[in-house]
Amino acid sequence: GAVVSQHPSWVICKSGTSVKIECRSLDFQATTMFWYRQFPKQSLMLMATSNEGSKATYEQGVEKDKFLINHASLTLSTLTVTSAHPEDSSFYICSAPPLSGANVLTFGAGSRLTVL
Amino acid sequence: DQQVKQNSPSLSVQEGRISILNCDYTNSMFDYFLWYKKYPAEGPTFLISISSIKDKNEDGRFTVFLNKSAKHLSLHIVPSQPGDSAVYFCAARASGTYKYIFGTGTRLKVLA
Numbered sequence: 001g002a003v004v005s006q007h008p009s010w011v012i013c014k015s016g017t018s019v020k021i022e023c024r025s026l027d028f029q030a031t032t033m034f035w036y037r038q039f040p041k042q043s044l045m046l047m048a049t050s051n052e053g054s055k056a057t058y059e060q061g062v063e064k065d066k067f068l069i070n071h072a073s074l075t076l077s078t079l080t081v082t083s084a085h086p087e088d089s090s091f092y093i094c095s096a097p098p099l100s101g102a103n104v105l106t107f108g109a110g111s112r113l114t115v116l
Numbered sequence: 117d118q119q120v121k122q123n124s125p126s127l128s129v130q131e132g133r134i135s136i137l138n139c140d141y142t143n144s145m146f147d148y149f150l151w152y153k154k155y156p157a158e159g160p161t162f163l164i165s166i167s168s169i170k171d172k173n174e175d176g177r178f179t180v181f182l183n184k185s186a187k188h189l190s191l192h193i194v195p196s197q198p199g200d201s202a203v204y205f206c207a208a209r210a211s212g213t214y215k216y217i218f219g220t221g222t223r224l225k226v227l228a
Contacts, residue, residue: 010157032214034214034215041125043205043218043219043220043221044205045218049215091157093159093160095159098214103150103165104150104165105162106162107159112157
């Protein structure tokens with residue numbers, strides 16, 4: 001089955017620094033990855049769709065310059081939170097679309113970002 | 117505009133009884149629905165799905181019902197077990213896409 005690995009699982013950083021989160025598809029190739037964000041006790045909100053070899057597609061209200069997404073290869077997508085502030089503290093989760101013939105998103109384990 | 121809603125933020129059920137989690141949606145273009153289970157600080161894990169051409173799908177203790185006319189789906193867990201305690205999200209996607217919209221989640225607590 002499809003396995004998505006996300007790293008780091010937990011990161012604490014100072015305000016104003018940038019943090020990179022990696023999402024890897026371990027046993028399959030993903031031309032697309034989805035990045036979600038979850039605030040405490042809230043829903044998973046789709047932030048953007050990364051596309052291998054082209055620009056990411058951002059959802060309405062998501063700052064492109066704040067959340068840089070790069071899909072460097074068929075197995076790696078990265079989310080960089082630039083100039084992080086405390087309000088960026090959240091749980092970030094990536095997911096890969098279904099494999100051929102399936103309909104289920106496979107999620108990574110998530111990354112908890114805390115900005116001091 | 118919340119297209120997928122889970123109006124019950126929490127639910128407590130006695131072990132062995134049935135848990136019923138509800139989900140409502142507004143977009144008639146949604147054609148596929150998923151239920152995920154999530155523990156704190158972990159990614160969601162897939163539970164069960166249903167296509168809009170069906171009204172019921174069953175997998176072991178989990179059954180999902182879909183009422184298209186009411187734009188409502190529900191997840192039944194029977195018998196409920198303490199290990200089922202988690203947050204449950206329903207998710208829906210529009211036909212022809214892989215973009216899923218998630219509900220706000222229901223925290224289920226199964227009491228031993």
